[in-house]
Amino acid sequence: MSDFDNRDEEEKKETGLEENKGKEPSDKKEEKTDKPEKEYEDVCFICRRPESKAGKMYHLPNNICVCDDCMHRTMDAVSQYDYQGMLNNPEMMNMLNNMNKDGKYPNISFVNLADLQGNDGIPNKQKIKKKKAKEKETEPVFNIHDIPAPHKIKASLDEYVIGQEQAKKIISVAVYNHYKRVVTNTMDDIEIEKSNILMIGPTGSGKTYLVKTLARLLDVPLAIADATSLTEAGYIGDDIESVVSKLLAAADNDVEKAERGIIFIDEIDKIAKKKNTTSRDVSGESVQQGMLKLLEGSEVEVPVGASSKNAMVPLATVNTRNILFICGGAFPDLEGIIKQRLTKQTSMGFNGELKDKYDKDPDILSKVTVEDLRNFGMIPEFLGRLPIICTLQGLTKEMLVRILKEPRNAILKQYQKLLALDEVDLQFEEEALAAIADKATKKDTGARALRAIIEDFMLDIMYEIPKDDNIGRVTITKNYIEGTGGPAIQIRGAGYAIPDKQAEAAE
Numbered sequence: 490m491s492d493f494d495n496r497d498e499e500e501k502k503e504t505g506l507e508e509n510k511g512k513e514p515s516d517k518k519e520e521k522t523d524k525p526e527k528e529y530e531d532v533c534f535i536c537r538r539p540e541s542k543a544g545k546m547y548h549l550p551n552n553i554c555v556c557d558d559c560m561h562r563t564m565d566a567v568s569q570y571d572y573q574g575m576l577n578n579p580e581m582m583n584m585l586n587n588m589n590k591d592g593k594y595p596n597i598s599f600v601n602l603a604d605l606q607g608n609d610g611i612p613n614k615q616k617i618k619k620k621k622a623k624e625k626e627t628e629p630v631f632n633i634h635d636i637p638a639p640h641k642i643k644a645s646l647d648e649y650v651i652g653q654e655q656a657k658k659i660i661s662v663a664v665y666n667h668y669k670r671v672v673t674n675t676m677d678d679i680e681i682e683k684s685n686i687l688m689i690g691p692t693g694s695g696k697t698y699l700v701k702t703l704a705r706l707l708d709v710p711l712a713i714a715d716a717t718s719l720t721e722a723g724y725i726g727d728d729i730e731s732v733v734s735k736l737l738a739a740a741d742n743d744v745e746k747a748e749r750g751i752i753f754i755d756e757i758d759k760i761a762k763k764k765n766t767t768s769r770d771v772s773g774e775s776v777q778q779g780m781l782k783l784l785e786g787s788e789v790e791v792p793v794g795a796s797s798k799n800a801m802v803p804l805a806t807v808n809t810r811n812i813l814f815i816c817g818g819a820f821p822d823l824e825g826i827i828k829q830r831l832t833k834q835t836s837m838g839f840n841g842e843l844k845d846k847y848d849k850d851p852d853i854l855s856k857v858t859v860e861d862l863r864n865f866g867m868i869p870e871f872l873g874r875l876p877i878i879c880t881l882q883g884l885t886k887e888m889l890v891r892i893l894k895e896p897r898n899a900i901l902k903q904y905q906k907l908l909a910l911d912e913v914d915l916q917f918e919e920e921a922l923a924a925i926a927d928k929a930t931k932k933d934t935g936a937r938a939l940r941a942i943i944e945d946f947m948l949d950i951m952y953e954i955p956k957d958d959n960i961g962r963v964t965i966t967k968n969y970i971e972g973t974g975g976p977a978i979q980i981r982g983a984g985y986a987i988p989d990k991q992a993e994a995a996e
């Protein structure tokens with residue numbers, strides 16, 4: 490046996506002794522079966538490939554793993570050195586003879602791999618979870634009878650989202666059909682195509698909130714990406730595959746779980762073709778072309794635990810065939826394109842239409858066609874992979890009032906719970922809610938304006954109430970919202986308002 494083999498045997502014995510030092514013999518079986526790191530695949534320290542791609546791993550001291558390819562390359566590189574010639578070299582022999590008392594070579598420092606490592610040098614967020622056992626792989630992820638029916642999905646959405654009845658119905662049916670497709674895979678050898686969704690609606694109409702509620706209902710991983718940061722590969726910004734990388738992170742690096750998740754790409758209208766430009770459109774049409782295979786279904790290599798590919802990050806292969814893509818955007822100026830198409834006819838004669846016929850139509854977006862989206866700047870190949878077009882209405886004053894008080898986690902209920910922790914009852918008059926909705930309508934930012942308005946007038950109340958333990962109830966009035974009066978204050982247990990102190994409480 491060579492010296493090299495002897496050293497390996499000694500290192501194995503030493504590391505085995507160090508690992509088992511201070512442990513009882515009865516704990517050895519538990520160590521082999523209940524190690525938390527075994528939940529994730531080993532990653533090669535040199536090439537950063539996971540165990541599922543690199544194959545067998547060599548386990549070195551300090552929890553370092555090296556794949557078979559890297560180990561052989563290292564040994565081949567080492568074997569090229571002429572050790573006999575080095576020993577016959579007088580300068581080398583002189584250096585060996587001049588070794589200091591500590592046994593170190595002069596002017597030579599060796600890298601200690603233990604100094605580079607924490608545990609194994611690779612955090613769990615950059616590791617891939619191991620696949621389940623083979624007998625479990627054949628089990629279906631979903632049972633077709635466990636998938637909620639479209640009317641149940643819509644009923645659950647109704648608890649959180651006000652209005653948008655047609656949009657909720659379209660999304661419920663599309664999601665139900667999609668997960669039936671995931672469960673059955675094929676049906677009588679007829680492959681069911683994906684039903685990706687394109688959501689169009691003004692800002693604050695509930696596009697993102699619908700998707701978040703949907704993912705929570707189905708208990709599937711959800712990744713929300715922003716299309717404004719996506720660029721063509723090779724340019725500054727996020728690669729197109731980064732949206733899949735976010736989904737993998739949301740699924741705790743479980744590839745199988747990520748392959749049945751939902752990806753919501755917001756601000757999709759920002760990647761429309763740039764008009765009248767002579768430079769390369771790296772964040773517009775190029776991104777649309779790069780997303781074609783992603784939407785249709787293909788195997789992509791994505792970095793684990795990072796947003797960009799590099800030599801120090803392991804890669805995982807994710808199949809996007811069963812991932813539901815939902816794209817959403819406000820599409821500003823799309824109403825003008827729709828009106829232009831609808832008023833192409835002359836405004837004279839018996840069949841003439843007035844040019845301003847659709848100027849005040851609140852449902853103008855519901856008349857959108859693929860032709861309108863093409864004129865906006867979306868390429869036809871991209872639109873063909875989003876077969877379901879879902880439009881959301883702008884929020885009216887009545888819908889804003891309902892949003893304030895009806896959803897399960899309504900804004901008013903949140904503030905009532907906050908003041909209930911101080912043992913104070915918070916109430917709102919109906920006229921006050923209408924005044925809040927009027928202010929929100931003028932801001933023209935949808936439901937997002939409601940929170941800003943309530944935060945403004947609740948600031949003084951939240952600041953003053955903890956000062957006085959006698960306050961039992963606060964009623965928000967219309968005059969307080971409009972700035973002409975104050976809230977109605979009731980003393981704890983008295984049951985009547987004190988109008989003289991209304992102005993003092995508002996200050």
